[in-house]
Amino acid sequence: MESVIEVHGLEKSFGSTVALNGLDLSVARGEVHGFLGPNGAGKSTTIRILLGLIRADGGSARVLEGDPWRDATELHKRLAYVPGDVALWPMLSGGEVIDLLGRMGGGIDGARKLSLIERFELDPTKKCKTYSKGNRQKVALIAALAANAELLILDEPTSGLDPLMEAEFGRVIKEDAGNGRTVLMASHILSEVEALCERVSIVRTGRIVESGTLDDLRHLTRTTISARLVSVPPDLGELNGVHDLAVDGTTVDFQVDQAALESALRAITAAGVISLVSRPPTLEELFLRHYQGASL
């Protein structure tokens, strides 16, 4: 699989603050990749290195097979970016900014721009200083989504958007993925990542702690089981790999590690199952597991 972004052992410090501490990241062509982590974990720093806006202290980074620092201008013709904090020129209209950003990058698809302006319900004649945060976000999104770019780098793309616009954004990204565009999407909104991304990388204090497809990640973690039983097996709580057991009469709720799933199921079927619901771990549970107890 061809790699669009390839990062190894990336390091970056700002004074005495270590922002990145050996970060690895790999994004394959055509995938929508979720880049997850809480505030201050290093997502934006990584993105700014990938854009050649700041220089890494150590490690290597390749974007579209180029050096993000040295080949910045060439690479930027092939990618589009939505910053985490969208700041626009107060005296320019939204329409002017969209066109300008497109022209300063690798060009813009006029028809697509018009359709996106309509879909996101943006008034492009307003001066940027009069836009709300959500509308500024739309300007940056439309400019990036309408750009003739093979790679989109989006930092918290839906911040400030209302739920309707968030859903519209999701549809556009899915269409894009269908058209073979690669998307790197930094976010801490897990439901959004879960809905849009095939693969995710979870970053914590400047390192990737987990990376893979959502399915892969789920295998690494616990399944939640709720069951009504004929009787509760007395040793269920003692089984290796069973966690957070809650017993309410003959109803049990627990989480079980992937490896212990079989023995846990044996135990409850032996006790007689009336009904059973099993749920794969949500991304949120996955995420919380990595951060629980961690000093952020």
Added chain:
Amino acid sequence: MNGIAGLGQMIRMVLRRDRIQLPIWILVIGMLPAGVASAFIGLYPTDAALRAAAVTIESNSAFVAFLGPVQSPTLGGLVVWRIGAALSVLVGIMSVLLVTRHTRAEEQTGRRELIGSTAIGRQAPLAAAVVVGLAANLVAGLLIVAGLLQAGLDVGGTMAFALAIVTVGWLFVGIAAFAAQVPDSSRTSNAVGMAVIGASFALRVAGDAGRASGAEWLSWISPIGLAARVGAFAGERWWPIVVLALLAVVLLVVSFAISDRRDVGSTLVPTRLGPAEAGPSLRSAWALGWRLQRGLAVTWTAAFLVFGLLLGAFADGFGALMDETPTLSDVITRLGGSSIFTNAYLASMLSVASGVAAAHGLQAVLRLRGEESDGHAEVILAGSVDRRSWVGSHLLFGAVVPVIDIVVFGAAMGLSFGISVGDLTQVFRVVGSALVYVPASWVMVGLALLVFGAIPRRSGLGWAALGVALILTLLGGALNLDQWLLDLSPFTHTPSLPGGAPGLLPVIVLLAVAGALAGSGLMAFGRRDLE
């Protein structure tokens, strides 16, 4: 009136934020008069020496135009003459920057909204900025009084001088408070304030230069001219002080009335809609640079044009004024006729213009820092724009606008002077002289770019450097400073044309220094992280 609820807290916040720059401003303004007084005591130890100095000054048209007439041939009179105009400009700049920083700039960034959501009264933020502004001028005035009394000057003159300076400062607090209500960006508010300061200074100069041709009234309508009319140490007149204070009160009352009625963040000038699509020319960082800089450039150029025409018209009036003074005409004839006064006048006007043009150049080039801290640079450089083009798109203006400003000013001055003496070739002579004033302002622009490239968070140092350079060149002599200190300012090295010796070497050295500074700045920015 609960409109000013929380005023104390707001004042503490203003003081806390300005804890470094405000004391520097107040100290510089407060100490300068005593510094000049002690230098003059050394230079002119006797009454006779003071009188001789006053006569020499009166015979120099450039001095009189630039600083006004000496109103009394005493130590106090000379100190007031030498430093009065400069202090008026300094308190003006301090007041305008201070008030704008804590009013319109706060609204523009949205911090005012956050304050507005707390239990702080509607008028408290403006009131806090105004109170601190008035107090800062007052404290500077007290320092002036202390310094001049220490130097042995009499109480009446000292009080009159300090009060004149304080009330000019207050008037500019009022002007800035008003300017903060009207436009919607702090840049515009500051520009309005600075324009009023510039106009006040130029009107005063024109009034003093045009005394012979009955244009003295120009001086009277200028706050700075009005303050000079107090005539400290020369039989003080107190009413100009009262007029200045009353004007300040009127402006403040109007500002508070507007501020009480208008919405937070709103402006008296409504925002128009823009085009839905960018025009075909808006397609690069260069085009964006032009778009961001053009308004400022046109305004400055227009100001240079107007003041050039105004100041040129009186260049000849000077010769006439000199010829009427019998004791002086002898001296003048010996020195080579009245044209040397006209030349000295033109040269000193060009010199000041080059300082102001450098400020415009600095404003243009430091737009880079503004674009960076506003987050705009990130968006541009994430496009297919290399760092040199982006820096170039603003550096170009930093380099070109001083040239345009100085040339337009020179041409305008040459034109109106040429018309008054019936010799239009003066235009070429003055423009030719004007060009040698450009390299010094380029040095300041280059230095600002280096600071931006190497230590972006300290970009304000560019302005500090310009302030120091101008104070050294304009006041260094009066403070009796060592030559090596004066030599630190690039403006010191500009040949004094027309009339002076046209030295090519200093011009070449200044050009080389400017180039080296700008080059290193560009290189430093190429290597550093964007913030």
